[in-house]
Amino acid sequence: MSHASLTARYRPQTFAEVAGQETVKAILSRAAQENRVAPAYLFSGTRGVGKTTIARIFAKALNCTTAPTGEPCNTCEQCRKVTQGMHVDVVEIDGASNRGIDDAKRLKEAIGYAPMEGRYKVFIIDEAHMLTREAFNALLKTLEEPPARVTFVLATTEPHKFPVTIVSRCQHFTFTRLSEAGLEAHLTKVLGREGVDYDPAAVRLIARRAAGSVRDSMSLLGQVLALGESRLTIDGARGVLGLAGQELFLRLMEALAAQDCLGVANVVRELLDRGVDMGFFLRELVATWRNLFMLRQAGEAALASLDLPEDEARQWLGWAKRFEPAHIHACWQMTLEGQRRVLTSLEPAMALELLLLNLAMLPRLMPVESLRPSGGGASAPSGSAAEGPASGGAATIPTPGTQGMQGTAPAAGMTPSPAAPATPAPSAAPSPRVPWDDAAPAPRQTGIPPRPAPRMPEASPTAGSPAAPAQGDDSDTAEHTPSGPRTWDGFLEFCQGRNGQGGRLATVLRQTTPEHDDGILRLATMSSVQYERLTDAATRTTLAGLVRDYFGDACRVEVNPPTRVRRTEAELRKEAEAHPAVQLLKEEMGACILKCTPLADLRRPEDTTEQGDNKP
Template sequence: MKHLSLAARYRPQTFAQVAGQEMVVAALSRAAERDSPAPAYLLSGTRGVGKTTIARIFAKALNCEHAPAAEPCNECAQCRKIAAGAHVDVTEIDGASNNSVEDARALREHIGYAPMDGRYKVFIVDEAHMLSRSAFNALLKTLEEPPERVVFIFATTEAHKFPVTIVSRCQHFVFRHLSEDALAAHLVRTLRAEGRDYEDAAVRLIARRAAGSVRDAMSLLDQTLALGGARLDAETTRQVLGLAGQELFTRLLVALSAQDCAEAATTTRDLLQRGVDIGFFIRELAGHWRNLFLLRQTGGAVLPSLALPDDEAAWLRDMAARFSPPHLHAAWQMTLDAQRGITQSPEPAAALELLLLNLALLPRLLPVERLDALTPPGAPRADSAPAGPMPEAAPAVTAGPDREGSPRHEPPARSAERPARHAGADAAPALGDACGEARPAPPAPEPELPSPDL
């Protein structure tokens, strides 16, 4: 029997099963209930937030045998065909491989026929931003004056690549990232349906690692359950996903608070040897700096809003007492600023080590404006000119040797205070030829006489 991933097995089949996206679900469900869909919809958002899933549910709601209804029944022949991808009137198109103007013209010719089996013809174009501009132009007239009972649904992760003329003809819904709480609740429902025991810390860790994507969360859960034990625990989850544990963060924060560069470098080496995901490690470090700063500033008053387990809250309280508030604020800002540069650097390990060393030496890194306060009285400043007369310059060595082959030294330049004896010959420097022999200066040009008036 073919194994289905958790994302495929627990894909929502009704609007009520969709995690998050309440506004989009409410708008499309009401349009299906009133039997008044728009000619075209544009669903945009990051990966794995339910764009294609909601498009399929909407297609089922429009063509259900019990329609018009707010939800598909998922039991009639129409719903089953759409769920299996075998409905003749519901077409899913990959925008990356069908992006030419010929494909758009063929689609436009196919649109003119009435629905054969269902109530509506629904065209779901996935990754629609991959369509060429000529293909978009070929669809303009169709989207502006579509045939009756035809609905277009464009799904994309890059809505900024859509022509404005296309966007203006669509109802545009922007899908948002799911919060950590919403993802954790979705994972808990999946684990209970699977009959698996779990730790809340492990579920929170996967939800945080997924960064708002439901599909990523389900894939990470599937990977952890496949390689982990019978029970989903935080330690196994960190090992399977290559994430740094609390013991490693404790070592690092203690080293940073003590300004111990050697221990910070050792911690970086241990991170690399364990194969820790550097990008997620920096995200977790920035999150720790945030929580430490809030705890240091407000004490325990902020703990309910952080929604942390008791052991992690106690650990953060202990770590926060080791840093001053300015240190925590500056470390948080520095980590956020370096996050993109480290993940995109050709040497991410070296960039990470530099960041950790800078964090360790952060109390010693002073702005240039404060250097004057550290300068001893009477000592010259670095940016000031030295007092007293300038030393006499050494004789310049010219490129050409003299007659004996040794370098020829030019006499030092005449001082500016010494008056020139003659404005012509003595003021002008002597000219030398290629052998270094002096030549007389050329005579001064004759002054031009004014021409007589004619």
């Protein structure tokens, strides 16, 4: 039995026999029964969901001998001729072959004649999106006001290619994909009429592989039945259709959970040897991660929502406990986003293997320890808070040792309170780098005026200061804390020497403008992105710990939002064009504005006094 004969034999002949599309069937059946037929209809949807089939049934209902009726009788001469494709008043046109303006003109001439045998002339144009723009324009008036007893049915899989003027003249019905349960019921009915014994799991697999298309499900069923076995089995269906088995998925999950690269490679090799459909395998893998995520989050309460047999669902429940929720979620997202890259790659097998290896090594690629703050090893105090830029306030970052001291100003030299044994004073600190010193101004091409040198305290190290650690102290702070006065550039060097978050934070701090006043270190940011980065919860903790380790427990940090307002070139141009002097130059000398640049970007460093406004 070929799949073509199977599809043709069980093509629905009434609205009631069509699987799914309940709303469309109800509207068209009522329209035929009440003789309220629209001039044109537009049926859109994916392949194999019943667009052409319902159009033929609708044509039979309009021309049936018992019309007006909601269902064709399929026994009268009119219904039989439509079913056989021989009715003179029901014309099916292939839009891909008859797409030009000449074809549209011939169609308009045929429309002018009254129905010869039936009650209505029905023109069914399949794949109507293939018509040219000229052909669509030629049909505009005809679709809007056709002659009496004439209606059009346009079927398409790509409705976005239709001109809006055509869509507005049609009643548009969107055909949806059939659910897996609906396809399974339809295939079960067909197998029952064929008298074939079957395994329900095999029918479910074919319905899942069809992805909502009735025609695809019938085609796949025909392929499996062509194997000639007396019973439709799950193994036979997988073998014919090239689908991965349950045991292969379990082996893959075992390799992923154990981070076994060799095991993953063996699974990929077996997939290739079996000729498994990679597209369907990835779809099944995405569904598997989704099921694992739901089971990991909700436990047994999610079993009913998986649409799986009870024993299989409980088996996946045990597997869900072997993965962390974050791991499952990341695998789900990576598999979903990697489907297209694998299928469109020049080396799809290598792309699939790389994707699966990434899933296996994901815990090593994203260690949780690297996300933890490393500033001083202390957590932020419960009273710390940050005000966003919208409130206009600075974000205060208290150090862990300043709880209850918010109103107490530290000493003038920011010398920390004694906490460690006294040691001899260290030698003078080496000359630090000053990135915005007057002797080395910022490059002029950046458009950013140079910032003044920060005013930082230079506290001499004393007994108990962080610069003088106890004998034998081999901590990270003692290793990277320089000797000598405490300066801003020394602090940057100190941060740069720390591993992890401290080293990355030094890059952001170099772009801020520091200022010290009354024991408070104020950092002026240049952008909202920089402000949000420095006021993040983890960054606040890290920065507070670094300041405590370098300047002492008495120092507090405030991060100020950006105050400089930079207007766009369009805003500056608009303001300049409204200036009387510019208007006079344009009228008298024919001048024109080529470019508008803020004066702050052209000002010399010694002339830069205000950063709050940029005037053209």
